[in-house]
């Protein structure tokens with residue numbers, strides 16, 4: 001697997017990363033043994049970047065990663081952790097806390113759960129509306145100095161916040177949704193990150209499985225699946241979005257690849273500074289995703305994809321209205 005530098009100040013990471021969230025039941029029940037086997041298969045294939053969040057099933061995901069990495073030399077992987085999201089005992093999200101004192105507390109617990117003495121990339125999951133970003137990044141900069149974290153990243157923030165954060169301490173990457181059907185970062189965020197030498201770790205590259213070619217009207221009924229609560233997976237939106245997948249399937253057929261592979265290859269083709277995060281939680285899905293590295297999209301393929309997937313083609317917003325309101329990345333830039 002190719003290695004790419006994450007931002008101008010970051011580490012070298014694999015060209016594809018592995019996002020572990022769905023291994024902790026976000027998308028319905030996950031199998032623990034299969035999840036760990038998937039992490040091992042990813043490492044064997046050359047993936048070195050693992051993404052998690054301390055709030056993914058309230059620490060479950062970090063402990064799963066710790067167990068999966070038991071026999072793995074610490075310097076062979078980069079662990080990216082999101083913090084700041086507050087949850088209640090029923091799993092409900094209750095807000096954000098990105099005050100420096102709170103961050104120290106979150107970090108102490110994450111280090112313990114991960115069984116490590118440092119985190120490679122540590123990032124607030126969302127902007128805390130009650131704490132100036134300068135304060136949050138200042139707190140993180142102290143943790144870099146102390147050696148507890150190696151790099152600072154951001155998640156789902158817009159150009160103004162990115163600039164303010166980067167002025168306090170170099171930011172290595174922005175984690176944000178980007179796919180054939182979610183093109184918001186093309187408005188200004190991608191340009192801002194390129195200008196400042198900040199990498200992108202892209203999530204939702206398969207729109208959480210919606211454009212993978214495996215999703216159907218009856219999918220997601222096996223247990224509590226977060227996806228069914230989001231607008232793009234509901235009712236008439238779902239029908240419209242699944243019709244788009246048929247265009248992708250036709251183009252993929254001409255390329256000799258699967259829809260998921262073409263969707264991943266498309267994101268990777270947008271620039272070497274963009275690292276797609278694979279959300280695979282089984283070895284089968286991972287194996288398919290890895291096949292994307294063998295797909296070369298020609299100008300003809302890219303033109304066909306551009307025609308079939310113009311910006312704003314998706315039916316429905318990417319999150320429910322209440323969560324959309326927390327996305328600093330959706331606010332227009334002032335500069």
Ligand SMILES: NC(=O)c1ccc[n+]([C@@H]2O[C@H](COP(=O)([O-])OP(=O)(O)OC[C@H]3O[C@@H](n4cnc5c(N)ncnc54)[C@H](OP(=O)(O)O)[C@@H]3O)[C@@H](O)[C@H]2O)c1
Nearest residue numbers: 019020021022203204205206207208209212279280288289
């Ligand atoms: N910063 C943020 O706000 C944020 C938000 C969300 C996620 N993330 C991170 O990004 C990672 C990826 O997120 P995502 O779930 O949105 O990713 P995604 O790659 O768009 O979707 C992953 C889901 O698609 C389905 N799928 C079908 N074919 C697949 C294939 N060949 N390879 C991989 N998955 C396939 C799988 O569900 P089935 O197993 O049901 O088929 C899988 O769980 C997460 O694990 C998390 O670390 C960050």
